[in-house]
Amino acid sequence: MAKLLTEMLKGTLEGIILASLSGRPAYGYEITARLREQGFSDIAEGTVYALLIRMEKRGLVDVEKVPSEKGPPRKVHSLNSQGREYLEEFWRTWSFLAERLDQLRERGGE
């Protein structure tokens, strides 16, 4: 079960992170903590971090370095307009997938 969840999460984690950022900007640790609270308890902070770097490269999020009292400055990520567009597309695709899967469950392969 856990293994299957991990596999299925792989393709959706980007969308999940963007959705989480659409509420308000956050740094990696915060996003991970937030998602863990919401029931994504197996999410690794490093994986979120890696995806944030990828989304930054693809221009979906803006990054601002904010000094912190302890340790290195925090990178605060916020969704930009390109990221919002991507998120909308993610939700459209998600609805499409969910609909198809529901059909399959109800009618089988017919």
Place this chain on the structure above:
Amino acid sequence: MSEGEKTGFISKMIGPKKRWRAYKARVKELPENYRTAVEAIERYLMYFVPIDADSNALTFEDLADLFEQAAVNGTPIREIVGEDPVEFAEAFAQNYTEGGYVPARARKQLADDIERAAGAETGTQDKTV
């Protein structure tokens, strides 16, 4: 300020070797278990083919950023890398490398060869070698 501040323009100027040394110095400052984890990930990342020297250096600087932050927050190692560290390492490596244990030309070669073979099926075989 830590060596980690040397990013962007300055890091381009100081060159790959200096950046590597700066990274190593940062890792040395980490608590022992974090350092052990970073060094293990570092070893694994060596299997990937980097895009260029710059992104290769950035890989390790970003890795140090992650673990410095985690050490400050006291995040347990398992929560940083997850249950499957390979999964984390591959997701991380994807940002800086050509995507795996093979160089881009080998993947292009595979794609080209298959295309040629598939083309041969429909009688449109490319006669050039």
